[in-house]
Amino acid sequence: MGKYQKDAEDLLAYVGGKDNIAAVTHCATRMRFVLNDPTKADEDKIDEIPSVKGMFTNAGQFQVIIGNDVPVFFNDFSAVSGISGVSKEAGKEAAKQNLGVVQRAVSVLAEVFAPIIPAIIIGGLILGFRNILDGVPISAYGGQTIIEHSQFWAGVHSFLWLIGEAIFHFLPVGITWSIAKRMGTTQILGIVLGITLVSPQLLNAYGMAEIAADKIPFWDFGFAQVQMVGYQAQVIPAMLAGFMLAYMEIFFRKIIPQSISMIFVPFFSLVPTVLAAHVILGPIGWAIGSQITNVVSLAIGSSFSWLFGIIYGTFYAPLVITGLHHLMLTIDLQMIADLKFTTLWPMVALSNIAQGSAVLAIIYLHRGNEKEEQVSIPSTISAYLGVTEPAMFGINLKYLYPFVAAMIGSGIAGCYITVMNVKATGIGIGGLPGIISIQSGSKMHFMIGMTIVLVVPFILTILFRKYGILNKLDPVNVPNTQNPSPEFDQVEPTSTQTEVQIEAFYAPADGNCLSIANVSDPVFSQKMMGDGFAVQPDNSDVYSPVNGVVSNIFNTKHAIGITSTTGIEVLVHMGLDTVELNGTPFDLSISEGDAVTPDTLIAKMDIEAIKNSGKQTDIIVALTNMDKAPHIALEKEGSVKHSETIGTAEVF
Template sequence: MTKFTESAKELLEHVGGKENIAAVTHCVTRMRFVLNDPSKADVTKIEALKPVKGTFTQAGQFQVIIGNDVSTFYNDFVKVAGVSEASKDEAKVAAKQNMNWLQRMIAHLADIFTPLIPALVVGGLILGFRNVIGDIKLLEDGTKTIVEVSQFWAGVHAFLWLIGEAVFHFLPVGITWAVARKMGATPILGIVLGITLVSPQLLNAYGVAGAKEIPTWDFGFAQIEMIGYQAQVIPAILAGFVLSFLELRLRKIVPNSISMIVVPFLALIPTVLIAHTVLGPIGWTIGSWISDVVYTSLTSAFGWLFAAIFGFAYAPLVITGLHHMTNAIDLQLMSELGGTNLWPMIALSNIAQGSAVLAMIFINRKNEEEKQVSIPAAISCYLGVTEPAMFGINLKYGFPFLAAMIGSLVAAVISVGSDVMANSIGVGGLPGFLSIQPQHMMMFAIAMLVAIVVPFILTIIFAKTGMNKFSFKK
């Protein structure tokens, strides 16, 4: 008998038995079930199991938080249940049976942008570092930058742009690859398509506004403008979907004997043509409209209200999975404005959730069993991974979650009211400080302090004034 054998047997019983499991897999901290009948899962009994830190349902999957031992628990569960191991992709496909059209759309967006996040985080940190050494006058009584007085740091500044440019200017390549991969098309064709959107032959997207003349491809009877789509999000998404649609349909009608030659040819060439004549201009217009609406909302006289609503509601959005939509908006803001004022609020919301857990550690400091959940949850939350904190502690008690939402609201208003901008998406917690544009770091630090202090104090106040009877869970 292994460490989790008994608990695995009990979990199997409480999720409705083997026959109720369509698929099961795991991630870093959670078991992910796709259940044939989600109503058969006894949440109360499941959460009473000693290894279980909490449960929630997202994107059609019933997720059970185990913590760092999840891989061991998963192996024991698979043996006890007698079910086959499923990949995350297989589980996501199976989960679609429990999702409505909106959830499916959000799941598609998540699958497109999630693989890109590591590169975006690195790119944001690099841009932030370059700004610090290249733009802030720190030396010689505030008259010169580090780059201006040091050839070494001037070289570093120039060299790091190699990575920054690769991440952001050539972002469409990653997007078209991710779309092709997600839709089951050929990833390398997605990469080639992305390259055609950012080719050096084209007029750089950043130079279009100031260009005296835009070069064209002249076909005699028609001309096509040679405009690049560097850093553009929506044109790349639309092009990726068209490529995938054509390739998948062609596979069904073209004989296997010639499909390797015919399918890529007939899928790629029309897509590139459509991308530069129709999808690119339309996508650019839509993207500009979205970024203008968001930016105008955040910088208008009512920007504080928008910030308050977003700061208060972001954590509940995480529960539903709708927060994945913000990735596309952030990237569009970055391409249009050179930064995003939306992402700092996300980082502040994550910090606020971690601070509420910190207060619960203080309140329940004599509860050694809960510390095994709360301390790792607080640490991971401050590093940008909020699920263990939210589902393992804050939603369990209810009032810490509310305290964190209020703290996030106040911090978001401060951030937006001070025009704080981030270079890009970053680490969604305390390290997110490094992604903030240098001129805004001081005000973001103040907002971070608010996101730490307010939820901590409110959680303690709520615990002492009877709010501890309030819970989001039935």
């Protein structure tokens, strides 16, 4: 009998049986199912399986988080189900069967924006900080702003615009590159296309309103003239051009012989696309974007702005579930390009906070439920910092009533800040830090909105549970016999105390150390696998982060399990999504059962090969048995050397 045979049999039954599975695979932490009928998956029963740490649905895949032992679990699942796995990419392709036309379009849009979101977040932080420097009068400075009072900060303000301009004015370059990457076409051609939309030769898009029509420069072809107008910060023109280039390249690859394709495919793809971008796609995209901005501005400026605020604030969270919130990101960016501000993003930030407050109420109501707290506490923190998926999928949608409470609180706050015309100068910074991106004159009203979403969802969640509103799964005053609350089954303390040991953690590589919360994979950053840290390596050498024994090596070589001398199970995960590379960039120096120390070289990873495949090289160290070590105190971040002590954990 396999180690996880019983759990695997239960999971097979609860996902709807063998006939309901179109494809199944796994990565380093998750089982990934493509289900013929996703509604047959019984999430409540799956959540009760001891080895399951959580679940969520993404891009048509039903993903069940198992943890470090997922290869063992997968083998047992294959044995009891008779289903062999497919590659991760094949799983993604199979998952498309669960997506409609609109969902597929939204999925593509999400994959286009995902790689550039970190830059957008940085840009939002910079614009918000510059907003504080140049827009907030300081009474101690006689009413002057910081840049008016200090030459140093005036210099910082000017310097930071170098980065802000690169991110937002030249955003089309990032969009066209990301589309090329998503479509599997030549990425450098995408970059070149983006540059042709924002070239210094062109009239800056922001200068159009200040120049008479007959003064706009143009290319004269004799029989026709084309205006030399740039599309700085424009989203829709860049997307139209990017997809045209991708499909042109795909078409010409099919019809041009491979022996001459390197010359003619780029030429016949890029030149017509650049011409079409300036003659047709750019003007059409600009007109579409302007109309979207006008419609939103009209709604917010009308006498029914309060209703618009209620609707958007209330239903933004359900949009996240469907994935349609990525369309809203496009509108936000378009508003910033046209108006220099957006009124939608402040409501997004408040919706994030509302979801966190609802989970906080669940933590209060279920205090003492240690298993749930492993999900709910990190989810609350992440929602307050702007990432709501763990809160929504892990807690609020499970019980429903806290999700509705959050929606109501967000709708009330959305109504208030819309009526008060709260504006943001940038996007990307959600949750509580979102106040940084709010214009100076709007900060007080935004803080009132923050108070609403901190208080209202918390109170409503408690009231909904008390009075049984939308609550069928969470009865009041029923003791939790497995994880008793303080009110029930109190046991007198004994003189025997559990000995607490201290485990030291060491840098697994030379590079930049960061908290696991800053890793871009949500399974790690939301601590679904447990607490930990990551190192962005400077070279190929990877060392053990603890003293212990190698307990598990994944077939794809990208992840190694180590059991420390104190009994902590540590996952060393080299790169993000590198399971798809089938072990090619990794050369392991150890075998299962080997003793290791922080000076033991356990692997070499080909950093350039990983980057060239479009993956990130972060080396993640995660503590997977959270019952023994729920938290690591990271004592050093930034530049580190391998084998350097960077943190400790209490082991129970």
